[in-house]
Amino acid sequence: MNNRLMILGTNEYQNPVIVRAKELGYETHVFGLQRGEIGEITADFFHPVDILDYDRLWKECQKLHPCGVVSICSELAMHPMNFLLRKMGIPCNSEWTEKISTNKYLMRQVMKEGGIDSPNFMLVTEKSVIEDIYAATSEFIYPLICKPVDLSSSRGVFKIDKKGDLEKALDYALGWSKTKEVILEEFIEGPEYSGESIAYEGKYKLLAITEKHTTGAPHFVEIGHRQPALLEPEMFKKIERILYKAFAAMKIEYGAVHPEFRIASDGKIYFMEIATRMGGDCIGTDLTPLSSGYDFMGMVINICCGKVPDFTKVGKPKIAEIHYIMCQEDLIKFENLKKENPEIIWRFSKMRSINETPILKSADRAGYYIIKK
Numbered sequence: 088m089n090n091r092l093m094i095l096g097t098n099e100y101q102n103p104v105i106v107r108a109k110e111l112g113y114e115t116h117v118f119g120l121q122r123g124e125i126g127e128i129t130a131d132f133f134h135p136v137d138i139l140d141y142d143r144l145w146k147e148c149q150k151l152h153p154c155g156v157v158s159i160c161s162e163l164a165m166h167p168m169n170f171l172l173r174k175m176g177i178p179c180n181s182e183w184t185e186k187i188s189t190n191k192y193l194m195r196q197v198m199k200e201g202g203i204d205s206p207n208f209m210l211v212t213e214k215s216v217i218e219d220i221y222a223a224t225s226e227f228i229y230p231l232i233c234k235p236v237d238l239s240s241s242r243g244v245f246k247i248d249k250k251g252d253l254e255k256a257l258d259y260a261l262g263w264s265k266t267k268e269v270i271l272e273e274f275i276e277g278p279e280y281s282g283e284s285i286a287y288e289g290k291y292k293l294l295a296i297t298e299k300h301t302t303g304a305p306h307f308v309e310i311g312h313r314q315p316a317l318l319e320p321e322m323f324k325k326i327e328r329i330l331y332k333a334f335a336a337m338k339i340e341y342g343a344v345h346p347e348f349r350i351a352s353d354g355k356i357y358f359m360e361i362a363t364r365m366g367g368d369c370i371g372t373d374l375t376p377l378s379s380g381y382d383f384m385g386m387v388i389n390i391c392c393g394k395v396p397d398f399t400k401v402g403k404p405k406i407a408e409i410h411y412i413m414c415q416e417d418l419i420k421f422e423n424l425k426k427e428n429p430e431i432i433w434r435f436s437k438m439r440s441i442n443e444t445p446i447l448k449s450a451d452r453a454g455y456y457i458i459k460k
Contacts, residue, residue: 090114092388093148093156093171095138095164097126099436103372104159105129107384116151118144138167145174155392159343159384160367162189162239168391177393178288180363184338188363191236192270194337201336203329204355208272210236213261217254220271224253230274230304233257235264239362242448246274246304256305275357277349280316281366282330283375284344285386287396291334291344293327295379297370299347302413306447312370313408314378322350329356339363343371343387368449369409369457373433377407377459405459407433412453415441421456433457 090113094105097119105126108115117130118138127133136143148156148171156171158164165185172179180188187193192210199205207227211220224231233256235243243263245256260269279299285292298316301307318326330346345366347359365371365387375383380400389396412418418441425432435456446452 089152089154091116091151091153092392093118093151093153094126094130095119095156095158095168096161097122097124097130097133099125100160100367100369100372101158101164102126102129103369104157104384104388107382108157108388111385111388113154113388116153118147138164141167141170144171148175155388157388157391159365159371159387162362162364165189165364172391177391179341179391180339184340184363187337188339188361189237191234191360192268193236194358194360195270195272197336198333198358201333203333203336204357206273206275206357208270211257211261211269211271213267215257217257220253220257221250224271227273231256231271232274233260233269233271235260235266236268236270237264237266239360239367241301241306241308243269244306246307248304275349275351275359277351277357279347279349279359280318280326281345281347281370282326283314283366283371283379283383284330284334284346285383285390285396286334286339286341286344287390289335289338289340291331291339292398293330294381294383295375296323296326297366297374302446308446308449308452309368309411310413311408311410312368312374313406314370314374315404315406325354326356333358333361337361337363342390343383345371368411369455373457374407374409376402377405377433377457380404407457407459409455409457411455412438412441413446418453424456424458431458431460433459 092113094117102125115131118134118136121135158168169179195208231247243260245259247256281297283295295314296316298313300311343365346361380402382401386396436454438454441453
């Protein structure tokens with residue numbers, strides 16, 4: 088039986104799926120630009136091919152005859168992955184769903200049409216006139232938040248507390264956007280979560296809920312996560328029900344699903360976005376398997392090979408947390424933990440030097456460590 092598996096992406100957040108695939112007996116063929124990333128070393132075979140060169144990827148796929156194609160956390164790699172899966176005849180999400188899940192404005196429209204609670208929102212482009220934006224948002228309730236429709240990882244996000252800050256915030260977000268489009272919407276107060284889920288043939292399973300912690304306004308860079316989230320069983324069931332309704336509105340059928348949402352003071356659930364991939368920042372690769380016992384990466388690999396996902400628990404559920412290094416105090420705390428409680432450390436990244444540069448996005452963080460208990 089052919090056990091060759093194409094994997095798109097080589098960085099440290101994609102590397103866990105390379106390792107897991109090898110553990111499951113696959114021969115890993117990893118594709119990406121040659122940049123000295125860890126996946127180039129851990130792969131059985133590394134192919135220095137740009138994953139955005141679709142024609143070249145398809146030619147390599149025809150030579151290799153793999154049993155499947157997989158990517159886990161990268162929105163960028165999701166597009167060529169689905170392209171190859173469609174060419175190979177392996178079921179995956181439709182191009183419509185793929186488009187909706189990577190455009191925050193279109194996603195908001197679909198959510199609203201699907202009967203999902205949504206804040207007031209509008210689309211802003213580089214051609215929009217500020218007076219028209221003021222008029223269109225006259226009934227919006229401050230604070231507002233703006234973010235590029237086409238980016239993730241906190242890039243270009245800005246919270247707006249008053250009308251006088253609106254133009255500056257939009258200029259900031261538009262400067263990040265590749266398409267020069269920004270969604271402007273009412274900011275929803277309340278604790279932030281994500282729901283790590285799997286889809287197969289249009290049916291869904293919520294594996295874990297992540298409690299998320301960020302730097303707060305104005306950029307909301309994530310500083311740590313915990314699984315399982317501290318929620319009552321009734322709230323878990325409510326989240327599960329609304330998540331599945333939202334997934335159906337987006338016609339999500341296959342693979343990992345990563346919805347991010349807030350629970351408002353009145354108990355309503357408001358989505359920020361729903362990604363048709365695993366949550367990044369080690370949420371899907373490490374926290375979910377640790378806290379739920381499910382082989383999340385194994386499920387995704389199965390689906391990307393045209394197989395039914397296996398819901399057998401392969402581990403005992405634990406409390407799992409990830410902490411990001413944002414400053415020198417965080418690094419000192421980590422060094423003390425290594426000395427005093429090394430047994431609870433699951434794994435940690437290389438630590439970059441810490442400087443005084445403001446942290447505006449996830450990539451600015453100095454590193455991370457994961458604990459289990």
